[in-house]
Amino acid sequence: MSRAQTSLLALVAGAALAAGGCATFEKVSTDAKLGLESRITKPVVYRLSGVDPSLRANLDRARSELAARNYRVAVPPLNRALWDLEKIHRRSLRLDELVVAYDGLAQAHLAIGADDLAREHRRLSRALGEAEARSPASGVTQVLMKAKDAYVSARFRDAVRGLQQALIDLEDIEDLNTRVRRLADARCYLAFAYFATEQRERVRDELRRLWALDPALEMCRHEAPPGVRALIVDVQRKQKDP
Numbered sequence: 001m002s003r004a005q006t007s008l009l010a011l012v013a014g015a016a017l018a019a020g021g022c023a024t025f026e027k028v029s030t031d032a033k034l035g036l037e038s039r040i041t042k043p044v045v046y047r048l049s050g051v052d053p054s055l056r057a058n059l060d061r062a063r064s065e066l067a068a069r070n071y072r073v074a075v076p077p078l079n080r081a082l083w084d085l086e087k088i089h090r091r092s093l094r095l096d097e098l099v100v101a102y103d104g105l106a107q108a109h110l111a112i113g114a115d116d117l118a119r120e121h122r123r124l125s126r127a128l129g130e131a132e133a134r135s136p137a138s139g140v141t142q143v144l145m146k147a148k149d150a151y152v153s154a155r156f157r158d159a160v161r162g163l164q165q166a167l168i169d170l171e172d173i174e175d176l177n178t179r180v181r182r183l184a185d186a187r188c189y190l191a192f193a194y195f196a197t198e199q200r201e202r203v204r205d206e207l208r209r210l211w212a213l214d215p216a217l218e219m220c221r222h223e224a225p226p227g228v229r230a231l232i233v234d235v236q237r238k239q240k241d242p
Contacts, residue, residue: 049090058084059097062104071111076239078104079212086180095132095171099125117205127168136172143169144182148189156196163190184213188220195228203228207235215239 043053058081065074081101088094102125110118147162166186173179191206207228210217217232224232 045093046088049088049093051088051090051093055084055087056081056097059101059104062101066104066107069111071108074104074108075208076212078108079209082209083180083213086183087176089176091136091171091174092132095128098171099129099132102128114201116199117201120202124164124167128171131168131171136174137169138172140166140169140172141182144186147186151189151193151196154196156193159193160190160197163193180213184210184219188223191220192224192228195225195231200231203231204235207232208239211235211239 042056046053046056058077062074062077062081065071065077078101082098085094085097085101088097102121106118106121106125109115109121143162144166147159147166150156150162151159163186167183167190170179170182170186173182187206187210191203191210194200194202194206207217207220210220213219215236217236221229221232
């Protein structure tokens with residue numbers, strides 16, 4: 001970001017804080033809790049980057065639910081937000097926002113007692129943050145192909161590790177449609193691999209996230225083993241009638 005852009009953000013944030021008058025310090029504390037300072041500055045960042053600020057709508061909605069401790073209600077918009085944020089073409093901004101979304105998922109799942117899911121989301125958050133600090137890599141689809149080969153060869157734990165890494169590496173794909181298609185493919189096979197390693201709640205978690213992209217779940221249905229197909233039907237039923 002240029003010095004001029006940084007100065008503009010500082011002016012916008014400063015003006016918002018000044019509006020609080022003598023209650024500034026108390027308001028800053030409240031705003032930090034609710035994430036309101038992010039709502040002030042992020043639309044500016046989006047516009048300066050040529051990104052539609054509406055792409056953050058689901059993330060903002062979810063963070064409001066988290067602030068209100070409506071943890072279960074926050075999960076669906078967070079799942080939708082992960083796909084919305086993929087439309088951000090600037091890699092650094094996209095990864096930064098994905099970190100926020102995964103942190104939200106970790107917070108929500110920890111609060112509702114799904115500790116295993118919370119740990120996985122926190123791991124993804126850290127990995128994406130580390131990826132943001134490095135340059136984009138090339139040939140990243142090979143990680144996905146090797147992980148799928150491991151699954152086909154019944155090396156399911158190797159497949160899980162490879163597919164989890166693919167969710168990070170595939171963010172280096174520049175083309176939006178290709179990136180989303182590959183990420184959806186990775187999540188489908190991750191659901192299959194989780195099923196094979198008897199991690200049913202993780203299967204449901206991946207299917208719920210894929211449902212947020214495509215309620216028909218056509219990208220997974222045809223190649224899914226019978227047990228996963230039954231879970232697909234169950235997830236679709238519960239998502240439509242929670």
